[in-house]
Amino acid sequence: MQRTIVAFIGGAVVTLAVLLLVGAGGKVTSPTGTAPDRYVYYPGTEALEPDEIRITACGTGLPAARRGQAASCFLFELGNGDKFLFDIGTGSMANIASMMIPMDFLTKVFISHLHTDHWGDLAGLWAGGWTAGRTVPLEVWGPSGARPDMGTKHAIEHFIQTYNWDYMTRAAKISPVPGQITVHEFDYKGENKIIYQENGVTVRSWPAIHAGDGPVSLALEWNGYKIVYSGDTTPTNWTLEYAKDADVVIHESMPMPDDMVKFYNQPPQLGIRASCGFHTCPPAFGKVMSIVKPRLAVMFHWFNEEGTRYNQYDGVRQTYDGPVSMATDMMVWNVRRDEIIERMAVSPDNAWDVPGPGRPGAPDPDFPSQNTDFILQGRFDTTEAEKQTRDAYNKKYGLNE
Ligand SMILES: [Zn+2]
Numbered sequence: 001m002q003r004t005i006v007a008f009i010g011g012a013v014v015t016l017a018v019l020l021l022v023g024a025g026g027k028v029t030s031p032t033g034t035a036p037d038r039y040v041y042y043p044g045t046e047a048l049e050p051d052e053i054r055i056t057a058c059g060t061g062l063p064a065a066r067r068g069q070a071a072s073c074f075l076f077e078l079g080n081g082d083k084f085l086f087d088i089g090t091g092s093m094a095n096i097a098s099m100m101i102p103m104d105f106l107t108k109v110f111i112s113h114l115h116t117d118h119w120g121d122l123a124g125l126w127a128g129g130w131t132a133g134r135t136v137p138l139e140v141w142g143p144s145g146a147r148p149d150m151g152t153k154h155a156i157e158h159f160i161q162t163y164n165w166d167y168m169t170r171a172a173k174i175s176p177v178p179g180q181i182t183v184h185e186f187d188y189k190g191e192n193k194i195i196y197q198e199n200g201v202t203v204r205s206w207p208a209i210h211a212g213d214g215p216v217s218l219a220l221e222w223n224g225y226k227i228v229y230s231g232d233t234t235p236t237n238w239t240l241e242y243a244k245d246a247d248v249v250i251h252e253s254m255p256m257p258d259d260m261v262k263f264y265n266q267p268p269q270l271g272i273r274a275s276c277g278f279h280t281c282p283p284a285f286g287k288v289m290s291i292v293k294p295r296l297a298v299m300f301h302w303f304n305e306e307g308t309r310y311n312q313y314d315g316v317r318q319t320y321d322g323p324v325s326m327a328t329d330m331m332v333w334n335v336r337r338d339e340i341i342e343r344m345a346v347s348p349d350n351a352w353d354v355p356g357p358g359r360p361g362a363p364d365p366d367f368p369s370q371n372t373d374f375i376l377q378g379r380f381d382t383t384e385a386e387k388q389t390r391d392a393y394n395k396k397y398g399l400n401e
């Protein structure tokens with residue numbers, strides 16, 4: 001960054017202006033200088049410090065996801081290069097993609113529970129990432145349920161079965177390896193139990209109390225930092241104990257009960273139950289934070305807009321006067337020892353996936369074709385129309401396709 005003091009000294013101002021615009025090396029520079037980067041985060045332009053965590057909210061809203069806010073999804077990027085997705089709710093994949101992170105760095109997904117607003121876009125990461133350069137299988141961590149058919153293992157096995165046509169047809173054309181999902185199901189009853197430990201990173205889980213048994217809250221620990229992610233839950237004694245003194249606690253906070261009726265079309269009995277019964281309403285969120293006392297509390301799982309924002313804030317401030325972020329999609333936090341910076345990411349609507357260090361493997365020549373002779377004999381022959389395109393392509397890449 002260039003700092004320049006402009007002095008008006010008679011005719012010297014013209015010479016000075018020329019110097020400012022052209023610079024010593026002949027490079028044209030702006031006479032106004034460069035704006036500081038404190039306002040926004042441009043994905044892909046800032047290397048993390050070795051002792052820093054970047055958190056990006058890729059989904060902060062409600063199950064009826066809207067363009068302005070997808071459902072729950074948080075991306076954690078650590079200074080050691082590791083990246084983790086905690087939940088991947090409906091609509092969040094577009095926000096993840098706009099971060100322009102190579103797909104091989106987006107392979108670890110932790111699911112807090114199996115409501116679609118917390119894993120509905122796994123399909124987008126799975127199939128979209130497969131076509132966009134991921135070279136390895138996805139890995140999914142998620143809780144068991146009260147019965148085997150309510151657990152993450154059941155969900156992922158049946159996910160693959162549900163998308164069988166997608167899997168078989170892609171696997172016939174491109175490398176089948178990235179189309180696999182490795183599932184790690186852990187006991188939802190574990191209390192601050194380690195569910196992942198690798199490369200200096202530990203993820204712990206404890207039970208959440210929601211619409212049925214199975215949901216969990218998660219904590220990510222690395223380099224002395226602790227980040228807590230509540231998933232969907234009422235306030236719990238487990239969170240009071242295990243989130244204590246965390247750097248950041250990302251905790252759900254539903255819209256105020258009256259806003260559930262006014263904006264979300266809930267009947268009055270359900271509005272209060274959904275906000276304060278099987279979720280956490282803003283005054284309850286504030287009460288939890290007043291005890292846990294994180295460096296920063298982040299409230300998500302509500303639609304953040306002019307109509308709701310002030311009610312939400314007033315609700316929290318009934319019980320908590322500490323630092324709080326009112327999350328919305330594409331909010332970014334840089335977590336450092338001495339400060340936590342909140343900014344908005346400014347990212348392109350039309351981002352392509354960025355190539356990673358690896359290249360996708362070759363198709364499996366033994367994988368059976370999924371087209372029968374019946375369907376192929378209906379193909380209209382456009383060889384002549386394609387000839388110019390094919391010849392140029394083959395010449396450029398030394399192929400004979
Ligand atoms: Zn839920």
Ligand SMILES: [Zn+2]
Binds near residue numbers: 072
């Ligand atoms: Zn939810």
